[in-house]
Structure formats: C-alpha cells, structure tokens
Amino acid sequence: MSRRGSQHSDFNRPPQSSASSSTAGGRGRGRGRGRGHSAPSPPAQTSYPPPAQTSSAASLAPSTAAPPRAVAPVPASAGPGPSRPPPVQASPAPVSGSGAVTTTAPSPAVQSVTSALEKQLTLETSAPSSSKANRYPDRPGFGTEGRKIQIRANHFQVQVGVQEIYHYDVAITPEITSKKVSRDVIDLLVRAHRESILGNRMPAYDGRKSLFTAGPLPFEIKEFKVKLGDNDEPGASATPTSSRKKREREFRVTIRFASKTDLHHLIQFLSCRQLDCPQETIQALDVVLRATPSENFDVVGRSFFSPALGPKGPLGSGTEYWRGYYQSLRPTQMGLSLNIDVSARAFYEAIPVLDFISKNFRLDFRRPLPDQDRVKIKKALRGIKVQVNHGQNIRRYKVTAVTKEPLRALMFNDDTGTKKSVVQYFQEKYNISLQYTQLSALQAGSDTKPIFLPMELCQIVAGQRYTKKLNEDQVTALLKATCQRPREREDSIRQIVRQSKFSADKFARHFDIQVREDLVTLDARVLPPPMV
The missing domain is CATH 3.30.70 (Alpha-Beta Plaits)
Incomplete structure (x- = not known):
C-alpha cells in the first residue's frame, strides 16, 4: 500500500499579475503654491500607508501596501477651492518640524489584492509533523476489466492466540x-x-x-x-x-x-485502525516460526536448505545445488500470512580435496605444484572446512593457506620436542604411507602454530554454501534443474508445509500460533490482449 503526501495546490499556482507587478501604483507628485499675504507655503507633506494590520504571511508581498502619494496642505488663509477628503491621522500631529506626517487609507482595489494574497499564503491547518499523521488513501476499487477468475497464492493464513x-x-x-x-x-x-x-x-x-x-x-x-x-x-x-x-x-x-x-497494536493495524505498522511484533512472530527450521536446516538469509528437502544435483567444478524454501511472515489485507516459496542454492560437494582440485585444475599430481597453480588452489580452498578421517575421531579444520614447500620437506616438533617430518609422523602414528609427498600440504591454524594436512587425507565438509560467482555453465545447470511448471511448484510448496508440521511445532504451540496448510485463494482478472 502506497502513501501519497498531501499537496497544497496554492503553492503550485503562478503568482497573480496584479500583486506581482511593482508598477500598479505610481508615485504622484503634487505641487501647490500659497496665495496668502504671509510666508511661503510649507513643503509638501508625504503620506504613507497605515501600519500593517494583516498577518505576517501577507506582509511578505511588497505590492500589497498602498503606493505613497504627496498631499499639499491648504493654508487657512487660502480662498475657497475644490473640496477634497481630509487626511486620516494615524498618530498625533507633530509638535515640531517643518511639516506634519499623515497617512491615508488604502484604496478598495489594494485592499482586495491584499485579502486575496492573505488567503493564498496562509495555511488553514499546520503541516503534519510526520508522514504517519496522514491517512492512507482509500482503495478506489478492485478492478472491472477482464474476465474474473480465482487463483491460489503461495501464502498461508496465520492465527495468533498469544496476547x-x-x-x-x-x-x-x-x-x-x-x-x-x-x-x-x-x-x-x-x-x-x-x-x-x-x-x-x-x-x-x-x-x-x-x-x-x-x-x-x-x-x-x-x-x-x-x-x-x-x-x-x-x-x-x-x-x-x-x-x-x-x-x-x-x-x-x-x-x-x-x-x-x-499484539493489540498489530490487530489494530491489520484492521486498518492504525497506520503505523508494528514491525517489532511481526519480527518477533517471524523469529518464532523460524526457530525450528533454523535448528534442522542450513540457514542462508531468509531461506532454509537441506538434502532432505529435495534431490540435489551437480553443477560442475566441485559444486552442487541444494533445494530449499524461502519463508517470511507478512501483514496482508487478509491478516497475517506466511509466504513460502521453493528455492535452490549452490553448495560445495562433499568430495575429497584432490577430486575438487581435479575438477577445477588440470594438474599432474605426480609432479610438484608450480607456484602459479599453488596460488590458484589457495584461492579456491581458502576458508573452506575440511575433515580428516584417519584417526578415531573426525576432526574438522578451516583451510588458511597452502604450503610453499612440498609435503616431504615439512618438519615440525612433536610433543616430546623431537623434530620429525610430516611424512614420518603419519607413518609412525597412523601407519599411513602418504603417496603424493611431492604435493603441497593444506595449512590450518595460525602462522605461529600451523597445522599441516596432507591433501590426500582431506575431504570437504558437507553443507558449505558456495559464495563465489557462478560461471555460465553453472548458472545454466541451476536454472535447468530448478525450473518448474506452476502445478509442480504448487506441489513442492505443499510438500514443504506438510514437512514443517506447524501444528506440532514446539515453538508455535508455546506461542499459540496456528498456520493453515491450505493455499490462499484470491480473486483475479484475465485482461484482454492489447492491440499491437
């Protein structure tokens, strides 16, 4: 739902020509000569418009004031002449100086212009302090064009009992x-x-x-x-x-x-009685519904992946795709809805390290690694977890580097302080005769306390997502494997919901959350094809 900010059309209206013109009133000059028998007449008295009586908004327009004009006083000794309106005194007459300052009332035309500008520049109500103070515009309708049908959407209604x-x-x-x-x-x-x-x-x-x-x-x-x-x-x-x-x-x-x-605020929002969406409440309920799958599956963003959610397949270069699903709780016009959709993502194959190297690089394992190939292998394996199975316990390590020296040249001090080679250590400790001693070793741990791992004994740990960019062949294989028709996609989503067992979920039951297993049915319209 979108919100449009309120607009005042008065601010978009062009300025009035009568108010914006600075030549609406001219500055008149009046001259008069005294006809009496005494001293010459005093200088012309300049009158100004009365003090501003309007709002501050109207005072911003300089053209709203009456134009100044000169008024010549008539001496008492002058003879009868044409009648004129007496000046309006705005203040007591001055007691000193050579002339008296008087004011005249603005003309009716100027008053009408001033009144019009006041109405335009003065807001009837103050602007809202936040966009949330505005109301959502009512939906004009649900459409009338086209043929009306019903469709199923990958949404599942949610009811919450906890308060x-x-x-x-x-x-x-x-x-x-x-x-x-x-x-x-x-x-x-x-x-x-x-x-x-x-x-x-x-x-x-x-x-x-x-x-x-x-x-x-x-x-x-x-x-x-x-x-x-x-x-x-x-x-x-x-x-x-x-x-x-x-x-x-x-x-x-x-x-x-x-x-x-x-949850009262959430109920008010879903019933359109409150404009502010309670995101914290929705986030809390979303965490509750994601708690169980987060324990059982590999979490990537808002999606869950596992070989148990569908068949996996190879993508090439030591990678494979896993099927999974996306899940998110959303507020809708129907109430709370759980959006679920199928997804897929690339993971590393759980294969021996030497097999991974063979799928990515054409190397002869009977010869020492050239330095440029060693750097490429280091870049491909760095950060990947590998496991070794030669002992009683399965140990896992994160690869940090690839040694510059071949395996047969690596030496270390054992627990007794005796210096021995890695090849000798594995022969004495595990009765393992290493075959590819000319290859470099994988390094784990730190530089001060390194752990040397023979490549031929290491295997990539399952469930590690592939974060690098897929090549063209991998993208094509992923799209081909995951492309589904609508009916197949619907069946996959239904299967995911049945496997989730929300009715038996320990977290959903504790928070009294119920998720329906039926897809939501919506009204839709098939529009006629456009004319080309």
Missing part, C-alpha cells in the same frame, strides 16, 4: 560471529535451565541479540555460564592428532529484559 510477547536482549561473551554456534549455546542453556530458572518458558532465539518469550521470565537480568564442546576449531598442536582431548569453551550469557509487545 503479549516479551523481548530480551542477549549478550554472549566472548563474542560469537557464527549464528549456528550462538544457537548451540542458547540451546544448551535452555535445556539446562528451562524448567528451573527460565520458568518453563520456551524462548525463541534469532541467532544474534534477541530472544522472545510468550510470557515474562522470572528475572529482569541474569547471567549464565555455558560450556560448549568445540569440534570445529583446530587444536594448538603442530599436527592433527586424534588423541587430542576435545576442548570445551566457556561462554557467559547475559539475558536482560528489553520490552513487552502488545
């Missing part, structure tokens, strides 16, 4: 940049303290700084300590070892009351 939503600010120390890790921390906190400190509430967390509940928590502010097992960050040793104990990181979580949201 109040409580908003709490969340601060996690040390700060976490990953939404997934933040959700894991809050999930551990809720599972540990829900039935006790949290008053049996089911908080909905947005992954950042906000947490919402369907009722108040038993405290205004409280700090918790949460210990999270770390399986993603590399350890501090020089080489990967499966015997390393799993680290635990401790976080301090502070939950502080922020505000309380009354």
Whole structure:
C-alpha cells in the first residue's frame, strides 16, 4: 500500500499579475503654491500607508501596501477651492518640524489584492509533523476489466492466540560471529535451565541479540555460564592428532529484559485502525516460526536448505545445488500470512580435496605444484572446512593457506620436542604411507602454530554454501534443474508445509500460533490482449 503526501495546490499556482507587478501604483507628485499675504507655503507633506494590520504571511508581498502619494496642505488663509477628503491621522500631529506626517487609507482595489494574497499564503491547518499523521488513501476499487477468475497464492493464513510477547536482549561473551554456534549455546542453556530458572518458558532465539518469550521470565537480568564442546576449531598442536582431548569453551550469557509487545497494536493495524505498522511484533512472530527450521536446516538469509528437502544435483567444478524454501511472515489485507516459496542454492560437494582440485585444475599430481597453480588452489580452498578421517575421531579444520614447500620437506616438533617430518609422523602414528609427498600440504591454524594436512587425507565438509560467482555453465545447470511448471511448484510448496508440521511445532504451540496448510485463494482478472 502506497502513501501519497498531501499537496497544497496554492503553492503550485503562478503568482497573480496584479500583486506581482511593482508598477500598479505610481508615485504622484503634487505641487501647490500659497496665495496668502504671509510666508511661503510649507513643503509638501508625504503620506504613507497605515501600519500593517494583516498577518505576517501577507506582509511578505511588497505590492500589497498602498503606493505613497504627496498631499499639499491648504493654508487657512487660502480662498475657497475644490473640496477634497481630509487626511486620516494615524498618530498625533507633530509638535515640531517643518511639516506634519499623515497617512491615508488604502484604496478598495489594494485592499482586495491584499485579502486575496492573505488567503493564498496562509495555511488553514499546520503541516503534519510526520508522514504517519496522514491517512492512507482509500482503495478506489478492485478492478472491472477482464474476465474474473480465482487463483491460489503461495501464502498461508496465520492465527495468533498469544496476547503479549516479551523481548530480551542477549549478550554472549566472548563474542560469537557464527549464528549456528550462538544457537548451540542458547540451546544448551535452555535445556539446562528451562524448567528451573527460565520458568518453563520456551524462548525463541534469532541467532544474534534477541530472544522472545510468550510470557515474562522470572528475572529482569541474569547471567549464565555455558560450556560448549568445540569440534570445529583446530587444536594448538603442530599436527592433527586424534588423541587430542576435545576442548570445551566457556561462554557467559547475559539475558536482560528489553520490552513487552502488545499484539493489540498489530490487530489494530491489520484492521486498518492504525497506520503505523508494528514491525517489532511481526519480527518477533517471524523469529518464532523460524526457530525450528533454523535448528534442522542450513540457514542462508531468509531461506532454509537441506538434502532432505529435495534431490540435489551437480553443477560442475566441485559444486552442487541444494533445494530449499524461502519463508517470511507478512501483514496482508487478509491478516497475517506466511509466504513460502521453493528455492535452490549452490553448495560445495562433499568430495575429497584432490577430486575438487581435479575438477577445477588440470594438474599432474605426480609432479610438484608450480607456484602459479599453488596460488590458484589457495584461492579456491581458502576458508573452506575440511575433515580428516584417519584417526578415531573426525576432526574438522578451516583451510588458511597452502604450503610453499612440498609435503616431504615439512618438519615440525612433536610433543616430546623431537623434530620429525610430516611424512614420518603419519607413518609412525597412523601407519599411513602418504603417496603424493611431492604435493603441497593444506595449512590450518595460525602462522605461529600451523597445522599441516596432507591433501590426500582431506575431504570437504558437507553443507558449505558456495559464495563465489557462478560461471555460465553453472548458472545454466541451476536454472535447468530448478525450473518448474506452476502445478509442480504448487506441489513442492505443499510438500514443504506438510514437512514443517506447524501444528506440532514446539515453538508455535508455546506461542499459540496456528498456520493453515491450505493455499490462499484470491480473486483475479484475465485482461484482454492489447492491440499491437
């Protein structure tokens, strides 16, 4: 719905010629000579228009005042002459000086021009201080042209039973940049303290700084300590070892009351009784409906992706597409509506690193990597998470670089301080004879404490979205795989809603939110084809 600001047509009207002309009244000069027997007549007395009696808006126009004119006084000793109207005194007569200053009333023509300008330049009501003070224009109608039909839209009506939503600010120390890790921390906190400190509430967390509940928590502010097992960050040793104990990181979580949201304002807005859209309330309800899929699927923006949501397929160059769906809560003329649509996105294939390199670069693994190829591989793999499966535990690492030296030349100090090669370490520790020792190694960790990973033992972790620009072949393959007819698209959306099971969703039930599983039916019109 669009809003048009109110316009005053008077400001768009061209200025009146009678008021804008500076020559409407001339400056007259009157001369008279005394005919008496005494001293010569006094000099001409200049009269001015009366003091301004109009509004400040009218005084802005210089042409509204009567033009000055000279009035010659008639001496008492003069003989009878033609009659003239006496001057109007605006102030007491002066007691000194060579002449008396008098004023005359403006002519009727000047008064009419002044009155017209006052009406044009004076606003009847003051301008609104905000655009929200204006009312939405009424919809003129729903159309009359064309053939009337009914269509189904990918919207699902939502009913909310809860009356109040409580908003709490969340601060996690040390700060976490990953939404997934933040959700894991809050999930551990809720599972540990829900039935006790949290008053049996089911908080909905947005992954950042906000947490919402369907009722108040038993405290205004409280700090918790949460210990999270770390399986993603590399350890501090020089080489990967499966015997390393799993680290635990401790976080301090502070939950502080922020505000309380009354759904009465949302109801007033949906019924067109309030112009200001309560975005905070809609955002809170949207977070509630997104809480469960955020736990189960990979989140990218406002979309969710998973191999469980549909078949995946290759895009080439070590990438593949995953199917998913977009979800957003919207206010509509019918009330709250959940918009759901199918989507697809490129991800890295969960394949060995050497296979990924083979699909992107034509290299002979029996020879050392040329420096230019090493730089290309570093650019392609930097930031990607890989996992090694040679030990008892699966360890994951984020690639930071590719070594300049081949694997057989890399040396490090083990736990006892003995210097040995990486090739020797894997032979003694895991009984693995590395084959491609002439290749460079992947490097994880920091520059001061690097972790060297043989490429032949690494595999790309599944579920990592491909953020680089797709090439032409990849775009073509993605469009071909995801293009659907309307009936197929509708069936896919229905399947997504059935899999979501909103009626059994723990967060939706706690907030008393109901989502209908039927697509919304709308009136539409088929317009006749235009004449060409």
